[in-house]
Amino acid sequence: MEHANFLxxxxxxxxxxxxxxxxxxxxxxxxxxxxxxxxxxxxxxxxVARLREADKRLLVLESENERYRKSHDQARQQVGRMLERIRSVEV
Structure with a gap:
């Protein structure tokens, strides 16, 4: 019996x-x-940190692009006015 208990x-x-x-x-x-x-x-x-930095850089680039576009538009308008003056003087 004791053996069975041990088993x-x-x-x-x-x-x-x-x-x-x-x-x-x-x-x-x-x-x-x-x-x-x-x-x-x-x-x-x-x-995420890399993408945040890329977003910041993108905002800077978009801002620079907008400034350059405005500057380009202003230069184009000035050239147009100068051409009009030249034409008006030639006539």
């Missing part, structure tokens, strides 16, 4: 050991997943 205890210990090992594997997997997610998050945060 059952051994079986229960083996089952508990298996459960503990399974839980440990799961925990290691979660840690690995967490590390991978943290790395991905870091990469995404870096990408």
């Amino acid at each position: 059952r205890l051994d079986e229960q210990i083996a089952l508990v050991r298996e459960r503990l090992l399974r839980h440990e594997r799961e925990r290691r997997g979660w840690e690995s997943d967490r590390r991978a997610l943290e790395e991905r998050l870091g990469a995404l945060e870096g990408e």
Whole structure:
């Protein structure tokens, strides 16, 4: 009888050991997943920072482009007025 009790205890210990090992594997997997997610998050945060800087640069370039366009339009108008004066003097 006592031998049967020891066998059952051994079986229960083996089952508990298996459960503990399974839980440990799961925990290691979660840690690995967490590390991978943290790395991905870091990469995404870096990408967001890069895109913010690109947006700032784009705003600067758009502003410069608008100023150059206005300057070009003004120069074109001045050239047009000068040509009109020249034509009016030639006539």
